[in-house]
Amino acid sequence: MENSPTWIAVAALALQRDDGRWLMHRRPADKHHGGLWEFPGGKVEPGEMPDAALVREIREELGIAVDRAALAPAAFAQGPAGGAGPAIVILLYTAKRWRGEPAALEGGEVAWFAAAEIATLDRPPLDVALCDRLFSPGTELSRQ
């Protein structure tokens, strides 16, 4: 066993509107992965459940309230290990209910996209993997 952490958990949200569009967040230019489109969310803190972390991150980042009960686990993706820092494992949830109007409170921008449009956006590698799983043909979600 190594003493330093080998991975960190990130919780992310695929929020879907009634018209079928999904919310994506464009990271501020000065951040890691700046300018890329990702699912909103953030790091899970020690001792925190991922869904509780996501409720907190979404409130801070988008200014909306999502209930833990409205979050459905959808997919995960794992980054490479052995790099400079810990590997990232992203846990993606979906939600169709929330309160408030999403806004990019911590910078960047937010917009709603059809699944086919998301495939054309510049995204971090892990988001490409998550989208493949979320929207891959034959899955329940891709037909909605």
Ligand SMILES: Nc1nc2c([nH]c(=O)n2[C@H]2C[C@H](O)[C@@H](COP(=O)(O)OP(=O)(O)OP(=O)(O)O)O2)c(=O)[nH]1
């Ligand atoms: N939130 C989020 N992060 C992602 C996605 N894809 C992806 O590679 N990441 C990476 C970018 C960051 O290295 C890490 C999450 O960091 P973050 O900056 O969003 O989280 P945070 O708000 O808790 O971080 P911090 O700046 O307060 O340290 O995961 C994604 O779809 N959503």
